[in-house]
Amino acid sequence: MLRARDITVGYGRRPVLTGVSLEVPAGRTVGLGGPSGCGKSTLARVLSLMLRPASGEVSIDGAVVSRWRQRAPRSLRTSVALLYQQPRTAVDPRMTLREIIAEPLVAAGRPAPAMVAALAGEVGLTGDLLTRRPHEVSDGQLQRACLARALTLEPRYLICDEMTTMLDASTQAHLVAVVLAYQARTGAGVLAISHDQVLLDRWADSTVSWTAQPAH
Ligand SMILES: Nc1ncnc2c1ncn2[C@@H]1O[C@H](COP(=O)(O)OP(=O)(O)OP(=O)(O)O)[C@@H](O)[C@H]1O
Numbered sequence: 001m002l003r004a005r006d007i008t009v010g011y012g013r014r015p016v017l018t019g020v021s022l023e024v025p026a027g028r029t030v031g032l033g034g035p036s037g038c039g040k041s042t043l044a045r046v047l048s049l050m051l052r053p054a055s056g057e058v059s060i061d062g063a064v065v066s067r068w069r070q071r072a073p074r075s076l077r078t079s080v081a082l083l084y085q086q087p088r089t090a091v092d093p094r095m096t097l098r099e100i101i102a103e104p105l106v107a108a109g110r111p112a113p114a115m116v117a118a119l120a121g122e123v124g125l126t127g128d129l130l131t132r133r134p135h136e137v138s139d140g141q142l143q144r145a146c147l148a149r150a151l152t153l154e155p156r157y158l159i160c161d162e163m164t165t166m167l168d169a170s171t172q173a174h175l176v177a178v179v180l181a182y183q184a185r186t187g188a189g190v191l192a193i194s195h196d197q198v199l200l201d202r203w204a205d206s207t208v209s210w211t212a213q214p215a216h
Pocket residue numbers: 011016034035036037038039040041042043
């Protein structure tokens with residue numbers, strides 16, 4: 001279970017979330033909806049250990065998080081992967097798609113070209129695309145690479161923050177299918193964040209919908 005309990009967090013003095021709790025059980029997909037600006041991405045940053053809350057507790061399979069960002073133990077940091085809406089802000093523009101997918105494995109000191117090739121195939125990237133750089137591919141192709149990258153270290157939880165909002169219906173369906181297949185294979189828990197209630201109804205096992213003031 002990926003669990004946020006009684007989280008209060010903001011940027012500077014003003015809290016964006018006050019006393020918010022959310023649970024993502026292993027093997028389940030929890031949807032999170034709500035209007036723009038209500039703090040969904042902020043919670044995603046807290047749950048992926050990128051943003052330290054002012055108060056409250058995050059735990060990953062029972063391990064309470066006490067350190068954040070680079071200071072968090074590697075095993076906890078890599079248990080939760082975050083996929084953003086804007087793939088272009090999430091990649092190094094100088095890298096090829098193959099290097100982008102392989103990046104976490106290389107950083108962990110265990111490059112695995114066969115795994116990179118398998119994941120690239122799974123997300124629908126052909127060999128010629130893997131040698132291109134971000135400016136030479138579409139947003140959908142780049143997001144496919146970001147999804148493959150997110151899965152390389154086999155996270156136990158995957159947070160998809162508006163993963164498919166900018167993409168056409170067939171790319172959206174393919175990426176959601178890849179996430180479902182990964183979940184079926186590994187038992188991972190998924191937090192699917194979207195404005196699109198129809199998508200969440202189809203994809204998630206259960207959905208939480210925040211209003212402008214998130215429910216506590
Ligand atoms: N880095 C930041 N510094 C200061 N304020 C921020 C920062 N990131 C987000 N905010 C503010 O925090 C609030 C919540 O933003 P957040 O991105 O979490 O909302 P959201 O529900 O994910 O919105 P959207 O659906 O548009 O992505 C907004 O008022 C936003 O302006």
